[in-house]
Amino acid sequence: MSSTNSRPRSAGRPTLDEVASRAGVGRGTVSRVVNGSPQVSPEARAAVQKAIDELGYVPNRAARALVTQRTDSVALVVSESEERVFGEPFFAGIVRGVSSALADTQLQLWLAMAQSPAERQRVEHHLTNQHVDGVMLLSLHDADPLPQLLEQRGLPVVLGGRPARMLSSAGGASSDVAFVDADNEGGARLAVGHLLDRGRRRIAAIAGPQDMAAGVSRLAGYREALDRAGLPVDESLIAYGDFSEASGEVAVRELLARDPSVDAVFAASDLMAVGALRALRELGKRVPSDVSLVGFDDVAIARQTDPPLTTVHQPVEAMGREMVRLLLARIAGAAPTAVMVETHLVERASTL
Amino acid sequence: MSSTNSRPRSAGRPTLDEVASRAGVGRGTVSRVVNGSPQVSPEARAAVQKAIDELGYVPNRAARALVTQRTDSVALVVSESEERVFGEPFFAGIVRGVSSALADTQLQLWLAMAQSPAERQRVEHHLTNQHVDGVMLLSLHDADPLPQLLEQRGLPVVLGGRPARMLSSAGGASSDVAFVDADNEGGARLAVGHLLDRGRRRIAAIAGPQDMAAGVSRLAGYREALDRAGLPVDESLIAYGDFSEASGEVAVRELLARDPSVDAVFAASDLMAVGALRALRELGKRVPSDVSLVGFDDVAIARQTDPPLTTVHQPVEAMGREMVRLLLARIAGAAPTAVMVETHLVERASTL
DNA sequence: TGCAAGATCGCTAACGTGTGCGCACAATGG
DNA sequence: CCATTGTGCGCACACGTTAGCGATCTTGCA
Numbered sequence: 001m002s003s004t005n006s007r008p009r010s011a012g013r014p015t016l017d018e019v020a021s022r023a024g025v026g027r028g029t030v031s032r033v034v035n036g037s038p039q040v041s042p043e044a045r046a047a048v049q050k051a052i053d054e055l056g057y058v059p060n061r062a063a064r065a066l067v068t069q070r071t072d073s074v075a076l077v078v079s080e081s082e083e084r085v086f087g088e089p090f091f092a093g094i095v096r097g098v099s100s101a102l103a104d105t106q107l108q109l110w111l112a113m114a115q116s117p118a119e120r121q122r123v124e125h126h127l128t129n130q131h132v133d134g135v136m137l138l139s140l141h142d143a144d145p146l147p148q149l150l151e152q153r154g155l156p157v158v159l160g161g162r163p164a165r166m167l168s169s170a171g172g173a174s175s176d177v178a179f180v181d182a183d184n185e186g187g188a189r190l191a192v193g194h195l196l197d198r199g200r201r202r203i204a205a206i207a208g209p210q211d212m213a214a215g216v217s218r219l220a221g222y223r224e225a226l227d228r229a230g231l232p233v234d235e236s237l238i239a240y241g242d243f244s245e246a247s248g249e250v251a252v253r254e255l256l257a258r259d260p261s262v263d264a265v266f267a268a269s270d271l272m273a274v275g276a277l278r279a280l281r282e283l284g285k286r287v288p289s290d291v292s293l294v295g296f297d298d299v300a301i302a303r304q305t306d307p308p309l310t311t312v313h314q315p316v317e318a319m320g321r322e323m324v325r326l327l328l329a330r331i332a333g334a335a336p337t338a339v340m341v342e343t344h345l346v347e348r349a350s351t352l
Numbered sequence: 353m354s355s356t357n358s359r360p361r362s363a364g365r366p367t368l369d370e371v372a373s374r375a376g377v378g379r380g381t382v383s384r385v386v387n388g389s390p391q392v393s394p395e396a397r398a399a400v401q402k403a404i405d406e407l408g409y410v411p412n413r414a415a416r417a418l419v420t421q422r423t424d425s426v427a428l429v430v431s432e433s434e435e436r437v438f439g440e441p442f443f444a445g446i447v448r449g450v451s452s453a454l455a456d457t458q459l460q461l462w463l464a465m466a467q468s469p470a471e472r473q474r475v476e477h478h479l480t481n482q483h484v485d486g487v488m489l490l491s492l493h494d495a496d497p498l499p500q501l502l503e504q505r506g507l508p509v510v511l512g513g514r515p516a517r518m519l520s521s522a523g524g525a526s527s528d529v530a531f532v533d534a535d536n537e538g539g540a541r542l543a544v545g546h547l548l549d550r551g552r553r554r555i556a557a558i559a560g561p562q563d564m565a566a567g568v569s570r571l572a573g574y575r576e577a578l579d580r581a582g583l584p585v586d587e588s589l590i591a592y593g594d595f596s597e598a599s600g601e602v603a604v605r606e607l608l609a610r611d612p613s614v615d616a617v618f619a620a621s622d623l624m625a626v627g628a629l630r631a632l633r634e635l636g637k638r639v640p641s642d643v644s645l646v647g648f649d650d651v652a653i654a655r656q657t658d659p660p661l662t663t664v665h666q667p668v669e670a671m672g673r674e675m676v677r678l679l680l681a682r683i684a685g686a687a688p689t690a691v692m693v694e695t696h697l698v699e700r701a702s703t704l
Numbered sequence: 705t706g707c708a709a710g711a712t713c714g715c716t717a718a719c720g721t722g723t724g725c726g727c728a729c730a731a732t733g734g
Numbered sequence: 735c736c737a738t739t740g741t742g743c744g745c746a747c748a749c750g751t752t753a754g755c756g757a758t759c760t761t762g763c764a
Contacts, residue, residue: 125460153365379752381714393712709762712758723747727743730739
């Protein structure tokens with residue numbers, strides 16, 4: 001009895017008017033019961049409910065979405081490889097925040113990865129109409145056209161991390177696309193301020209790529225901290241990396257070659273700080289006594305380096321929650337807004 | 353101009369017959385062009401394509417799904433917390449395999465986490481009709497009714513890991529629900545065989561919970577390896593844990609208290625092996641000289657213990673690919689099947 | 705030139721649901 | 735007993751698409 005024809009399928013799922021005829025009412029009444037409208041008598045409601053239970057009726061999402069224009073689900077799209085998505089604790093934190101914020105809602109979260117062009121194309125194609133009510137985008141490239149494209153198609157979008165061209169707009173300002181970003185500038189100020197407080201004066205910076213918002217903002221925070229302390233910014237104390245471990249190693253060698261009296265290094269990412277740490281050791285510098293070192297991001301390895309890394313922590317879970325908040329507002333019809341979440345310094349043994 | 357009425361929406365997305373009237377053809381022709389039917393003349397095709405581009409038309413998925421009964425997307429549902437999903441490399445491997453197998457297809461992968469009852473309810477509700485074409489389920493509870501429920505609703509399901517009640521059916525056998533499982537029994541046989549090859553004779557086992565298929569199978573493999581070697585199975589050399597680190601610690605203390613001459617331990621999970629390793633050290637036993645130790649799973653920490661852990665590796669990526677293969681077959685109308693993927697031993701320093 | 709076959713395309717009937725409109729019927733007041 | 739109000743519910747249309755059935759037009763052959 002399992003192979004009489006190609007696909008048994010149990011004669012299709014029950015439909016709205018099968019329920020209606022079994023309950024002896026019209027389609028409209030069944031629909032009203034399903035959607036909890038008050039305009040239906042207790043006995044009719046009971047009869048309909050009975051029929052629903054007996055038939056195992058469950059409304060067809062496609063048909064409902066077609067008429068209501070809603071799907072009751074949202075997507076979180078990450079433009080990264082599985083490797084990094086599952087490796088970096090950052091993403092886990094975001095997802096945790098997003099899930100917790102969505103818990104109060106009826107909205108279902110769907111996670112998608114899109115790194116290769118083919119995947120990106122497919123995701124775009126699937127997102128683009130009537131599959132979700134809104135999209136959260138994580139870690140996309142510099143000038144990725146995806147957010148604009150989606151918004152243009154009428155799909156609310158919220159970005160995690162500030163888009164590169166949105167550098168000037170502060171928190172709360174309205175822009176063409178909503179985003180949540182950590183206070184990179186403030187965090188860098190905290191880090192460098194901490195080094196200044198501890199009496200360091202020759203503070204070098206390993207900056208991130210200047211075509212990424214985080215890179216620019218963190219360097220700006222470095223400059224501002226020195227400024228506020230009345231110290232001049234010595235451009236020869238700034239080297240540029242690409243957030244990677246290797247680039248941190250190269251940068252710190254260059255910095256010390258330029259000026260051996262450097263007594264502190266601010267690295268714009270923990271990975272670069274880890275590279276810097278290795279190079280410093282190889283150069284015979286002791287951390288933190290000879291050179292203090294501060295990173296940024298508070299990734300997991302920052303706790304396990306020797307010595308453990310002082311770094312700037314970003315509240316990733318809060319970022320996830322804020323993304324949901326903005327997205328819900330956007331779905332409800334609000335204009336795009338930007339919010340900034342605060343960062344704070346985690347003091348460990350790489351500074352003293 | 354942004355607040356004249358409640359929701360501008362740019363007058364709605366263009367529809368099929370807006371394209372048709374602009375191109376001067378009928379709706380059917382536009383549909384044929386969009387779906388790549390050969391039954392349309394080059395000039396009509398060009399006109400339609402032009403109109404599509406100008407209007408930025410993109411087909412409405414809900415309407416299409418309503419008539420075709422397909423959504424061109426599948427779900428991977430993991431019944432775990434974000435913590436574990438993003439922490440355990442197992443899931444990353446599965447996702448990598450699934451993604452790579454899906455790359456040839458037009459199907460979009462949606463990942464969902466469902467641990468709490470509320471989340472489970474919501475996922476079930478969203479899956480249950482017309483949101484995806486098929487579902488892959490990972491790490492669900494013992495007698496979870498979800499797979500049966502979904503199959504009953506007409507949704508193809510593939511399980512990662514053997515359901516508890518399916519212990520007897522071997523690879524390829526037809527069952528009521530499709531699943532992919534690692535050869536736990538064979539892996540355990542390899543592990544214990546390795547210990548026997550190295551001359552160990554008092555081999556204890558830390559078994560997993562016996563209400564989980566993996567726990568039962570791995571213990572069965574242990575017994576069978578001894579059996580094949582003509583050795584009796586001493587029940588006092590078997591202790592039971594729950595796959596956790598703490599339970600491994602407790603179990604090994606109990607085993608050594610029962611019989612101090614134990615010269616090898618087979619742990620049914622790497623986490624239990626890590627716990628056992630710590631307890632052995634505290635008990636003054638040297639690994640591997642006094643007691644050899646083998647784990648199971650080949651998780652990331654197995655490489656970083658001291659000494660690094662010999663363990664049984666499961667080809668998680670291949671499991672992901674197999675899950676997709678089974679799901680596609682299932683969607684195409686095939687009956688549920690079961691497949692088993694091979695495991696192999698990774699020799700490290702905890703055995704000699 | 706006439707006829708048939710094949711290519712091309714328009715029309716229309718679903719797909720299953722939400723919802724406004726209007727009707728029937730019960731309750732209440734005069 | 736009749737008029738009026740209000741509640742409950744059936745009817746039918748709309749949502750945007752696919753697919754099958756013919757209608758029309760072109761083309762080849764006798």
